[in-house]
Amino acid sequence: SIALEHGSHRLGKRTDEMMQTWRNYGLGQFIHWGLYAIPGGHWEGKYYGGAAEWIRSWKDMPNEAYDELYKEFDPQNFDPRAWAKQAKSLGAKYMIITTKHHDGFCLWPSEYTDYDVTNSPYGKDIIGPLVEAYDAEGIDVYLYFSVMDWNHLGYRSKLETEEDREAYEGFKEFTRNQLLELLDLYPTTKGLWFDGTWDAAWKEQAAFADKLETEMREKIPGLIIGSRFRPDDYGNRHFDSNGDLMGDYEQGWERKLPETFEDTKGNDWDCVMTVPENQWGYHSDWRGHVKTSFELIEMLVKSVSLNGNFVMNFGPDGQGSIREEETKLAAEIGDWMDVNHEAIYGCGYLDWKKQDWGYYTKNRETGKVYMVVFNRPLNGALRVKTPSKIGLEKVYSLKEPSVTYEPEEVHKDEYFIHLKESKTSKGPVVIVIEPTK
Ligand SMILES: C[C@@H]1N[C@@H](C#Cc2ccccc2)[C@H](O)[C@@H]1O
Numbered sequence: 542s543i544a545l546e547h548g549s550h551r552l553g554k555r556t557d558e559m560m561q562t563w564r565n566y567g568l569g570q571f572i573h574w575g576l577y578a579i580p581g582g583h584w585e586g587k588y589y590g591g592a593a594e595w596i597r598s599w600k601d602m603p604n605e606a607y608d609e610l611y612k613e614f615d616p617q618n619f620d621p622r623a624w625a626k627q628a629k630s631l632g633a634k635y636m637i638i639t640t641k642h643h644d645g646f647c648l649w650p651s652e653y654t655d656y657d658v659t660n661s662p663y664g665k666d667i668i669g670p671l672v673e674a675y676d677a678e679g680i681d682v683y684l685y686f687s688v689m690d691w692n693h694l695g696y697r698s699k700l701e702t703e704e705d706r707e708a709y710e711g712f713k714e715f716t717r718n719q720l721l722e723l724l725d726l727y728p729t730t731k732g733l734w735f736d737g738t739w740d741a742a743w744k745e746q747a748a749f750a751d752k753l754e755t756e757m758r759e760k761i762p763g764l765i766i767g768s769r770f771r772p773d774d775y776g777n778r779h780f781d782s783n784g785d786l787m788g789d790y791e792q793g794w795e796r797k798l799p800e801t802f803e804d805t806k807g808n809d810w811d812c813v814m815t816v817p818e819n820q821w822g823y824h825s826d827w828r829g830h831v832k833t834s835f836e837l838i839e840m841l842v843k844s845v846s847l848n849g850n851f852v853m854n855f856g857p858d859g860q861g862s863i864r865e866e867e868t869k870l871a872a873e874i875g876d877w878m879d880v881n882h883e884a885i886y887g888c889g890y891l892d893w894k895k896q897d898w899g900y901y902t903k904n905r906e907t908g909k910v911y912m913v914v915f916n917r918p919l920n921g922a923l924r925v926k927t928p929s930k931i932g933l934e935k936v937y938s939l940k941e942p943s944v945t946y947e948p949e950e951v952h953k954d955e956y957f958i959h960l961k962e963s964k965t966s967k968g969p970v971v972i973v974i975e976p977t978k
Pocket residue numbers: 573592594595736795813821
């Protein structure tokens with residue numbers, strides 16, 4: 542293996558309580574909110590189809606005009622407790638909020654820049670009330686932080702000149718100051734979700750990032766930081782030059798999902814997912830495919846079945862309202878979770894042979910097995926291949942436990958479970974197997 546000073550510092554998974562809690566979340570909520578929500582994908586009547594939170598970077602969009610938007614930020618509809626209540630009814634166990642996206646505008650009162658909410662007409666901290674509201678609902682809060690910062694004069698995507706390097710040293714100090722400031726201001730945060738770390742300039746900062754990650758972990762013991770923060774000695778991210786995972790879980794699944802357990806390399810991971818194809822911040826004109834609640838529930842179940850967490854994105858509008866499409870999805874998914882959360886929370890991968898009808902999840906504590914059926918076979922018979930000697934004496938419907946099943950053994954350790962028409966349940970039906978030995 543390659544000698545690394547700043548590669549992965551731990552082989553295998555974290556087993557402490559905070560990480561176990563993270564592992565058992567199942568469902569999270571991402572919130573992308575900032576100045577980009579004001580234009581909402583349009584500028585002077587022109588529609589921009591790219592990601593709305595990147596509008597400042599589109600060629601026809603005048604940067605100076607974007608940078609003035611903070612003078613319009615006054616979200617009078619912002620209601621953190623309503624957001625937290627909606628997240629509770631969705632069934633989210635954690636929430637990730639953009640404290641600062643690539644544009645550099647800070648949703649908290651930062652001592653290290655004037656480009657923050659205190660200098661907007663709104664004038665007040667956004668992050669603090671959100672942390673408080675979500676904590677009150679028992680939903681853990683994680684802070685999204687973009688290292689890339691288009692507003693800071695010392696930011697560089699690459700370091701070519703001596704001037705670049707000097708300026709970048711100031712930017713690094715600023716970044717460190719802001720991160721330590723966030724952890725001081727919001728000590729109940731359980732982790733940081735880093736983004737904007739693909740720049741060549743940042744990839745040269747293995748030693749700096751390593752030291753800073755250690756400092757942050759010392760400030761909040763148990764803090765959870767994913768694979769997207771640190772570059773190793775050779776600029777590799779997510780996995781170091783020896784292929785070992787950086788950070789506490791893999792953050793590589795952005796708008797995509799692993800297909801097999803092998804794709805996950807056996808690591809902890811999260812999938813962060815937009816509702817439209819590629820809009821994180823608010824866009825007033827969603828075009829292309831907008832996911833249905835059934836699609837999102839399947840992504841959630843697939844994630845949990847492969848030991849991952851699924852984080853669904855919300856993009857509040859410029860006034861601080863959650864758009865109706867997201868409200869509707871939250872209600873539909875929440876209704877399904879009300880009945881079926883037992884197959885999600887505290888569950889993970891089961892090494893039984895994957896079947897076409899859907900996904901298995903297994904409760905890590907009870908050992909209960911959940912068959913989440915998305916594709917009802919035409920003959921209504923679910924094929925189940927079990928490891929040998931598993932007893933299937935206790936099989937029932939999660940929604941209607943009085944509806945029990947007697948699996949029909951068709952081959953050695955291979956059974957049919959004949960679905961009984963359950964009440965019209967919206968979304969996938971879940972069959973529970975309580976292995977008896
Ligand atoms: C979590 C997501 N990461 C950000 C990005 C990106 C990106 C950058 C370059 C190429 C493709 C995607 C998006 O703006 C959003 O914050």
